[in-house]
Amino acid sequence: NAGVTQTPKFQVLKTGQSMTLQCAQDMNHNSMYWYRQDPGMGLRLIYYSASEGTTDKGEVPNGYNVSRLNKREFSLRLESAAPSQTSVYFCASRWDRGYEQYFGPGTRLTVT
């Protein structure tokens, strides 16, 4: 039981490049989330998916797109990376019968 996994762990992009961050969970959770964590800003929600086939914007969705590929996988795409998107990105999932979320190990992204 791996929990929530994320790939890659580290990534460096140049301004304007695109990339997709991958997330998968093996806990049979319906809800999945993408956060970014910046010094002094805490964890901020980018997008979430309450169930397979649905996605909703969070607090800071601009510049990102998401895809809920199936119940296990939820990807985050940066179409044209900007230096302001330099951050640590966390994926999380939640079981329907509780409100606590379980986090992956994170992806550290640097945009130059």
Place this chain on the structure above:
Amino acid sequence: EDQVTQSPEALRLQEGESSSLNCSYTVSGLRGLFWYRQDPGKGPEFLFTLYSAGEEKEKERLKATLTKKESFLHITAPKPEDSATYLCAVQAANAGNMLTFGGGTRLMVKP
């Protein structure tokens, strides 16, 4: 607007020196309050959920308590391995699927 404020931002303790971390919150209807531990370079690790005022949860040297306005994470006789950032988050009744996080308290325990 839902708000979560944690204090202090950083706390240095000697091994064995007990203390408390504070999480003050303002929400319209609390569904749950959560404590997480985050080690450097890792994702937040779930510790506790508290649902109503007066509730307490314990795990090893950690004890979380909840009132109508704040939560405390009490650390009894801490060890260096308790050093981490502790995050507090709330689930509000009108927030759907979303948690609101505080800024965290960075705890350093010296041997």
